[in-house]
Amino acid sequence: MDFHLNRRAAIGALGALGAATALPASPARAAGPPSDPRGVRGRMTGADAAVAALCCERVSCVFGVPGAQNNEFWDAMKSGGLPYLLVTNESSASVMADASARATGGVGVFSVVPGPGLSNALTGIGEALLDSVPIVGLFTDVDRRPGAPAFQVHSTPNAPILRPMSKAVLEIKHAAQVPSLIHDAFRIARSGEPGPVAVILPFPILTEAWDYDGVAPPPYPAPFDEQAYRRAIGLLSDRRARVGIYAGMGCLDVGPALACAAEILQAPVATSVSGKGAIPDFHPLAVGWGYGAQGTRAAERAFKEVDIVLAVGVKYSENSTASYAIPDRGKVIHVDANPNNIGRNVPACVGVNADARLFFDRLIRDAGAVRRPVDPGLTRRIAHHRAVDRRENAKVRITQGVDPMAFLLQLRAALGPDELIFVDVTTASHWAAEAIDLAGPRRYFTPANNQSMGWAIPAAIGAQKVRPDRVVASISGDGCFLMSGMEMSTASRAGLPVKFFVLDDGAYHYMQMLQEPSFRRTTATELARVDYGAFARGMGLSYNQIDRNDDLPAGLARAVGTPGPVLTRVVISYEGRAIRWLDAAKSAYLRKLPADQKVRLGVRVASRALDRNPDND
Numbered sequence: 001m002d003f004h005l006n007r008r009a010a011i012g013a014l015g016a017l018g019a020a021t022a023l024p025a026s027p028a029r030a031a032g033p034p035s036d037p038r039g040v041r042g043r044m045t046g047a048d049a050a051v052a053a054l055c056c057e058r059v060s061c062v063f064g065v066p067g068a069q070n071n072e073f074w075d076a077m078k079s080g081g082l083p084y085l086l087v088t089n090e091s092s093a094s095v096m097a098d099a100s101a102r103a104t105g106g107v108g109v110f111s112v113v114p115g116p117g118l119s120n121a122l123t124g125i126g127e128a129l130l131d132s133v134p135i136v137g138l139f140t141d142v143d144r145r146p147g148a149p150a151f152q153v154h155s156t157p158n159a160p161i162l163r164p165m166s167k168a169v170l171e172i173k174h175a176a177q178v179p180s181l182i183h184d185a186f187r188i189a190r191s192g193e194p195g196p197v198a199v200i201l202p203f204p205i206l207t208e209a210w211d212y213d214g215v216a217p218p219p220y221p222a223p224f225d226e227q228a229y230r231r232a233i234g235l236l237s238d239r240r241a242r243v244g245i246y247a248g249m250g251c252l253d254v255g256p257a258l259a260c261a262a263e264i265l266q267a268p269v270a271t272s273v274s275g276k277g278a279i280p281d282f283h284p285l286a287v288g289w290g291y292g293a294q295g296t297r298a299a300e301r302a303f304k305e306v307d308i309v310l311a312v313g314v315k316y317s318e319n320s321t322a323s324y325a326i327p328d329r330g331k332v333i334h335v336d337a338n339p340n341n342i343g344r345n346v347p348a349c350v351g352v353n354a355d356a357r358l359f360f361d362r363l364i365r366d367a368g369a370v371r372r373p374v375d376p377g378l379t380r381r382i383a384h385h386r387a388v389d390r391r392e393n394a395k396v397r398i399t400q401g402v403d404p405m406a407f408l409l410q411l412r413a414a415l416g417p418d419e420l421i422f423v424d425v426t427t428a429s430h431w432a433a434e435a436i437d438l439a440g441p442r443r444y445f446t447p448a449n450n451q452s453m454g455w456a457i458p459a460a461i462g463a464q465k466v467r468p469d470r471v472v473a474s475i476s477g478d479g480c481f482l483m484s485g486m487e488m489s490t491a492s493r494a495g496l497p498v499k500f501f502v503l504d505d506g507a508y509h510y511m512q513m514l515q516e517p518s519f520r521r522t523t524a525t526e527l528a529r530v531d532y533g534a535f536a537r538g539m540g541l542s543y544n545q546i547d548r549n550d551d552l553p554a555g556l557a558r559a560v561g562t563p564g565p566v567l568t569r570v571v572i573s574y575e576g577r578a579i580r581w582l583d584a585a586k587s588a589y590l591r592k593l594p595a596d597q598k599v600r601l602g603v604r605v606a607s608r609a610l611d612r613n614p615d616n617d
């Protein structure tokens, strides 16, 4: 480590003096905690131990906002050379941690103060919880020792708020526990079904010194239920049964094994929304997302021929099934790292509590028992249906303003196969799931299950911070933009060249689509008109605008080609293109609606249909 004396080191040394009362035997501290890949060793403060543990875990960035309870930690990050990114609101800190994990396959980290910092961060924590993303939140806390003063600033209860939102809440009670509990948090976040873990670190511990002699523990073993696996193989060994694989987020990092298993089984592979990219879209057995009326037509058709669905690392969530509209396709073998996910929404004939990698690796070793002869007819049919899908998607159907599908397809082409696309909670998200082809995993990101509007803007910034080698684009509706647009200032401050796209229709079109058929009017859906050019200038971004389909090629080239962060307003129109997801969800909803509710709905719709001037807003 370099020990040359500069301003930063001098400030660090002054900081060390501040902690001198707690560090009687410490040698002069220069450039932060020693970073030992084996574990945290030596005498240091709790703040330095936390930084050393995070360095040990190879954290690429800590996202957050400093405050009185964690300034010591932020200072230690600087001394320790641990990269950090200041955000405008803690709601972005947890989202950026989540996105950095999704973009890299690692664990994302954020640091916030208790009270408002914690509550602001909850939405992003919820997204990581429902979307199974490993993140670690460091919540510095007020002084809770016996005799500590009452009514401290930010003293809302942390652990009780965090517990239902997290896989685990680890409370550090003594400086000695700092590295070991941080390592535990990473192990728990990654293990089984990944998710968010909270570490609560009271601020007095940050300045306490301790002699550490730790070793970072190995990861928890991945689950594998041998007996259930054998039952699954027994079922798959009936070679008359045609198999379809439904791959979720749990398959993202096992793409080659998934493709190999599909070839052995001669199985078409559909993915959930979050599993998009687990198999490259150009693989001859890849059929796109979903396998019901909500997904691609190719997936729907291919799975009509299937007798056994092998569902791996997938939850059959409301979003991925269009409100549980997934069709019954015979027997389901459900493989998941979390036993509580198995058979929850779709009954499983065999449930296998196993990690996707272990499951596919074993299946490949046992290929002899389950292998099907190569079926050229199957891949021909898939190629045909996918070509039909792509042709249909490429037809421009909307000419007033920009057709969202044309925008999505041309953006994909302008970016190239390896760049990262973040899709927000907008009408266009369903077309994006259908039409954006992927060359591999961790290139397409969406808040699938907590569906927090505005997620894509901070998420794209967080991903860009840890993937400087990629172009990162975010696609948000104008409603989403209004939720988190201020975070764009972070991109310009930190020089992160994200390409932000706002699909501007002046409304919550999604809500209008849901409200109009049921209420024959819209309520609370019209948005403020925003001067996006002025906003971009105010935030320090370049500005770009696309008004018509004809502008798309040049407008997208400008967005991608302009250095630094760019805000592009896309004047969008949604009328005139069907949404398969919505149609599937609507028919599932109506099918399940009790008779008396159907009558009530019918009467309201009929009576309001007579109103020539509906009271829309």
Ligand SMILES: Cc1ncc(C[n+]2csc(CCOP(=O)(O)OP(=O)(O)O)c2C)c(N)n1
Binding pocket: 425, 426, 427, 428, 451, 452, 453, 476, 477, 478, 479, 480, 481, 505, 507, 508, 509, 510, 511
């Ligand atoms: C935080 C949050 N609040 C409310 C919702 C409900 N919601 C889902 S989509 C949507 C409208 C999105 O508007 P916009 O970004 O303009 O996209 P558009 O619907 O116009 O495509 C709303 C209000 C949500 N998902 N998240």
Ligand SMILES: [Mg+2]
Binding pocket: 477, 478, 479, 503, 504, 505, 506, 507, 508, 509
């Ligand atoms: Mg809108």
